[in-house]
Amino acid sequence: MSIHSAMNQSSDQSFMANYLDALSLVERLHRLLLDVIKDEFERLGIIDVNAVQALLLFNIGDNEVTAGELKTRGYYQGSNVSYNLKKLVEMGYMHHQRCEIDRRSVRVRLTQRGREIRDIVTDLFGRHAEGLQGRNVLSSDGIDDITGALRRVERYWTDQIRYIY
Numbered sequence: 117m118s119i120h121s122a123m124n125q126s127s128d129q130s131f132m133a134n135y136l137d138a139l140s141l142v143e144r145l146h147r148l149l150l151d152v153i154k155d156e157f158e159r160l161g162i163i164d165v166n167a168v169q170a171l172l173l174f175n176i177g178d179n180e181v182t183a184g185e186l187k188t189r190g191y192y193q194g195s196n197v198s199y200n201l202k203k204l205v206e207m208g209y210m211h212h213q214r215c216e217i218d219r220r221s222v223r224v225r226l227t228q229r230g231r232e233i234r235d236i237v238t239d240l241f242g243r244h245a246e247g248l249q250g251r252n253v254l255s256s257d258g259i260d261d262i263t264g265a266l267r268r269v270e271r272y273w274t275d276q277i278r279y280i281y
Contacts, residue, residue, distance in 0.1 A: 142266075156240050164207055165233055169200050173209060173230050174237035180225040209233060 153167040165173075175191035183201055186192040192200075201224060204210040209230035212222050226234060248254045254262075 152244075153237065153240065156236065160236065162233075162236075165204075165209065168196075169204055169209070170233050170237050172200055173204070173226060173233045174241075176210075176224070176226060176230075177234060178226075180223050182221050182223055184221070204230065 150167040150171070153170050157163070157165060157167070157170060172186070172192050176186070179191075181189065181191065183197055186197055186201075201210065201212070201222075205212050205224070207229075208227055210224050211227055212224045214222055248259075249256075
């Protein structure tokens with residue numbers, strides 16, 4: 117083996133190790149985000165909404181969407197979208213209405229109670245943004261770099277799903 121191919125192999129192995137570390141970190145960060153939201157709701161004495169449901173309400177915001185759009189627009193990252201929508205409607209956090217054109221489709225939007233939950237999550241994320249900047253954890257350039265890199269990975273993975281190489 118030549119020195120050049122040995123260096124390439126070492127570089128490839130290093131990249132693979134860093135890629136696997138990044139994947140693990142993204143997964144841990146998502147779980148940690150849910151824990152942070154859960155802790156905030158426990159601190160406020162709100163126990164009927166779980167972190168996944170609160171994040172779903174936050175992501176829907178002022179939009180009116182169908183259940184199918186929740187995943188395609190990136191509002192919802194879980195597998196139990198129907199269950200969580202049903203629970204949120206039952207608890208009075210969301211309105212649902214059959215679509216006039218396609219009766220199989222249901223459109224959902226937040227109720228006043230749902231908007232209150234959304235506002236709690238918005239305030240939590242606002243405090244986080246201020247803390248990250250105020251403690252010099254992340255600068256505007258740093259968050260732009262992270263977001264840009266994650267969007268490129270998202271595009272790459274999306275292309276893989278669509279068989280575009």
